[in-house]
Amino acid sequence: MHRTATLFATTLLMLIIVGCTNRGPTLYEPDQLPPTWRTHAELTDYHETGDYSQTIDFCRRLAHASPLVHYATFGSSGQGFDLPLLILSTDNAWSPRHAHNTGKPLVLIDNCIHPGECCGKDASLQLARDIALTPVGHELLTHVNLLIIPIFNVDGYRRFGPYNRINQAGPAQMGWRVTATNLNLNRDFAKADTPEMQSWLALWNRWQPDLFIDTHATDGSDHRYDLLYSATVGPSVPPPIDAWVADTLLPHVLPAVEAAGYPTFPYSGPVDRVDLTRGINAAVGYGPRYSHGYGGICNRPSILLEAHAYKPYRRRVLCTYEFIRATLELLNEQGTALQHAIRQADELTITNRGGLIDGQVPLAVERNGQGRSITYLGLRGERVQSDIAGYPVLTYTDEPTDVATVLFDQADVRTAIAPPAAYLIPPQWTDVIARLGFHGIKYFRLAGPRTLAVESCRFEEVSFPKFPFEGRHAPRYQVVPTTGEREFVAGTVVVPMHQRRARLVAHLLEPIGSDALLRWGFFNAIFERKEYFEAHAMEPVAREMLAADPELRQEFEQRLAADEEFANDANQRLNFFYERSSYYDVMHNRYPVGRLMDERVLMSLPAE
Secondary structure: OHHHHHHHHHHHHHHHHHHHHOOOOOOOOHHHOOHHHOOHHHHOOOOOOOOHHHHHHHHHHHHHHOOOEEEEEEEEOOOOOEEEEEEEOOOOOOOHHHHHHOOOOEEEEEOOOOOOOOHHHHHHHHHHHHHHHOHHHHHHHOOOEEEEEOOOOHHHHHOOEOOOOOOOOOOOOEOOOOOOOOOOHHHOOOOOOOHHHHHHHHHHHHHOOOEEEEEEEEOOOOEOOOEEEEEOOOOOOOHHHHHHHHHHHHHHHHHHHHHOOOOEEEOEEEOOOOOHHHOEEEOOOOOOOOHHHHHHHOOOOEEEEEEEOOOOHHHHHHHHHHHHHHHHHHHHHHHHHHHHHHHHHHHHHHHOOOOOOOOOEEEEEEEOOOOEEEEEEEEEEEEEEOOOOOOEEEEEEEEEEEEEEEEEOOEEEEEEEOOOOEEEEOOOOHHHHHHHHHOOOOOEEEOOOEEEEEEEEEEEEEEOOOOOEOOEOOOEEEEEEEEEEEEEOOOOEEEEOOOOOHHHHHHHHOOOOOOOOOOOOOOHHHHOOOOOOOHHHHHHHHHHHHHHOHHHHHHHHHHHHHOHHHHOOHHHHHHHHHOOOOOOOOOOOEOOOEEEOOHHHHHHOOEO
8 A cells, every 4th residue: 555655646746747847828818817917017007017026027927837938137237137038939949049040030129228118118028928828929929039128227227216207108107217327228239338238239149130129118299199110221221121121011010000099100300399380300310329220230120119108108008019019920921031131131231341232331311301291190289488497388288180291201321431341450449349349240360460551540620528428528520531551560450341240340430430439439548649848849849840841831820820819829839830740649639440441451461
């Protein structure tokens, strides 16, 4: 009897273990989900959103309940808290290698980069739940793998409170816009100063998503649209990506969101918030400091979603949900076409050194004044004189107004460059070189010193702002191109442009780029003078220079006559000669990075 009882108990235990090991999710109809599987937003009728701990708990429970969901972390915040990641797959694709081996398109959804704009987090949690625990949701994962970052800016989210976002209709409490070091993560994609962004870039490069969605909420003008969007389209985007987004993604997704009852519109703002007939300016030309600008420059279709902050929180969550749901629905049918467009864009980038069809790398675009006629779903606004503000304050009413106007959404390339064969960065600029690694940019180092003919530049009219921007003092300058031979020491970093990240390289290393590392202050030391003159030493040198060079004398006399401040300042007068003398530092205001134009020379360089 004892042996029989023992055998029975052992068998029962094994069955329990096997049952737990091979667990399957309990499937519910969407309207029959029990409270335990409702998000905090749903349980409070969208009056509240869950805090950091509640969000992590929901993610962990969902991963425990369903074999389709895996909970992981991808780094730590500045304060040491986990950056959460949900991975959803029908193939146990919990690593980049396994995900790529499935052949399915991979979607990355980024939430709470601005933690006060948390509607995307709740939409993503509801969607992950529906995928894991409802039959209709299961279908969205048939031919897609999905990554969800519920909260990107964790430290900002943990600064949870009711007074974090005055221009927004709920929820009752929310996170703070910036990180614990007061930096805006959605200005940090290019410069990568924060540990959060460095971890995100590592995730981006390991997983290599095929499509990227970044969720936000926007205030500004009031209107009747629930969701504004910006997508990687236009003259600065490789044609295969532009065509897929414009002809496939948006025509499928936008009608689906509107059919669900949520009007959509391009991310934009009125020329005049009262007189809407003057037109609506669409946002164009996002650089790599921004999320979807960065994704697009990396040849990945990227979407910025901006739920309208004045709408009730329920609507903001659900319209975001519908956009993501419709996108996954499309990719289950058209994922192969997306992957084909990406391969074409990557091949074009590698072949043309980042150049588009004309061979030029676009660095900036701007609206060209052309647009299309639309009917804008506005709300009537009026300006009312305020005794407090001292000027008329715009006030909106609930009165709808359909306005015939123009959407200015056409753009042209404003700034472009002919890409070099490679860029050369002297090895002492370690912070710059570290950024190449963060961005997954390929490079090698010179095995020995070389003297090379390169293009570069120097800078004039250099100035700095009074206050920092995103923790950095960004120089202003005028670029003067230069050419000539320059010695590059062993260890110099050589960045070839025949690579997938070529367009990003150009944005980071071309001084005229709006997000050039030079503009972000990575090279600020080059603008400092380290040697000076005493008047008693410079005056005889200046006298000799005047006597030896009639053209210099003429230039000096003309400057005296034309510039009274110069004429009355002895230091400026002597500095005129110092800057033209052999004593002046030739590296002052000179860009250390060289542009190597000759492909044959590049191929001959010895690598470490």
